[in-house]
Amino acid sequence: MHSRAIAELVLHVGRIASGEGFVEGLTAAQWAVLRYFAQANRFSRTPSAFAAFHGTTRGTASQTIKSLEIQGYLTRMRSEADRRSVRLLLTDKARGTLANDPFETLVRAADALPPGVRSHFANALQRMLGQVAGERGNPPFGTCASCQHLQSDDCGREGQASYACGFANEPLRLDELDGVCINFVPGKPMTMNGSVTGAAPR
Amino acid sequence: MHSRAIAELVLHVGRIASGEGFVEGLTAAQWAVLRYFAQANRFSRTPSAFAAFHGTTRGTASQTIKSLEIQGYLTRMRSEADRRSVRLLLTDKARGTLANDPFETLVRAADALPPGVRSHFANALQRMLGQVAGERGNPPFGTCASCQHLQSDDCGREGQASYACGFANEPLRLDELDGVCINFVPGKPMTMNGSVTGAAPR
DNA sequence: ATAATATAGTATCGCTTCGAAACTACCCTC
C-alpha cells in the first residue's frame, strides 16, 4: 500500500467517524468543542486555545462555544489571573452526552487493535502529526508526559514525586498530566533525575 | 497512550492536513472531489459514487462537482451503457493542481515512516476503517486486490494472467486493479489457486 | 406493452457555518 493510499485512509476514517454530525442535535464542530474541553488541561480550556487546536479562527470558535453555552453544555468563568481570559468547563449534561459522540465508534476501533500494534500505531500517528503540523505551522498540542516544560521533583521520597509546569510556573496534580496543553513543547520524552530546575513553584 | 487519544490523533491529523482548504483557491470539499476522481476506478467516477464515498448527499456532491467543472477541473461524459449516468474525468489542469493539494503534506508524512512501520500502520488503519464503516453503515471502498468480485484467469500461462470483475462482468486491465471501487466487497484477501501470489506478509 | 417503481443526477430553498475585519476590554512594558 502506497503512502498516498495511507494518507487517504487517515482522512477517510476521520471523516466517516466524525461526520454525520447530527447525532444528538450537535454539529461536528460542536462535538469537537466538547471533546476538546473534555481533554484539555487547566491552562488550555479557553476559546483561543481551542481555536488554535482546531485550526480555525477565534471568532468562529467563539460562536460555536456560545451556542454550546446556550444549550447548557458549557459554563464560563472569568479567569482571576487574567481578567481578559475565560475558563470553560463541561457541565454534567455535556459529560453525559459525550458518551453518544459519534466519534466513540473510532475510539472503539482503536481499542480493538491488538495492544502491541496499538502503541506502534500511536507512535506512527504522532510522528506524522509532528511533521504535518510543522509544515503547516500548527501548534503541536501534546500532554505533559513528553513536554519540555514538565519538571518532576521526587525529593528522594518513594512514590511521592511532585510535578510542575515550568512554563506556567504552577504545580501539577497527578491527574493533570494526561491533559492536552496548548503550551506543549515536544522536548525530551521521559522523567529527569531528582534535581529541581530553577525557581521552585510556589 | 489510550484509545481515546489515538482516535483523537486520527481526527486531528486529518483535520490539519485537509483543513485550511483555501490553497490554490479550492475548498476542502473541492480538493476531496479531485482526489476522489484521481483514484476512483472506471466504475466509480460518478457523482453518486463520490457522494457515497464522502458520506454526503448526491445533491451536495452535484454542486461541488459543478463548481469544479466550471473552473475547468473536470469534464463530463454521459455513460453509454446507462444514459442517466455521468462519467467525470480529471482534466490536465486538475492533475497539475493536485500536486499542490494541502493533503500532500500528509502523503509526505506517511512516506517518511520507516517501511516496516508503514505496512503495519496501514493494516491497523484499514482494520479501524472496516470497523467504523461497519458501525456507521458506510460502504467500505477498497481496491480490486482484496475484492470478492475479482476473478483471475491465469490460463496456465506464466505471467499472463488476465483479470475481470465478476460484479460488472467486465475485464480489467492491470493498471485498473489499484483504483478504488464503489462495488468493493471485502472478500478474501488472496484467493488464487495454488500459485505464488506476491510477497508473503512480513 | 404498459404501468409502477427505482435510480442517476440536478435545481432550489433555507439554515448553518465559516473566515475576515472591526471592536472592546484588559495586560504588559517602557
Place this chain on the structure above:
DNA sequence: GAGGGTAGTTTCGAAGCGATACTATATTAT
C-alpha cells in the same frame, strides 16, 4: 500613562450543507 499586544466578541458576507422536489432514464411487475 502611553503604546502596543492579547483575549474574546460581534457583525457581515459568502459558501457549504441537507432536505426536498424535480427530470430523465432503467428496471420490474402485471
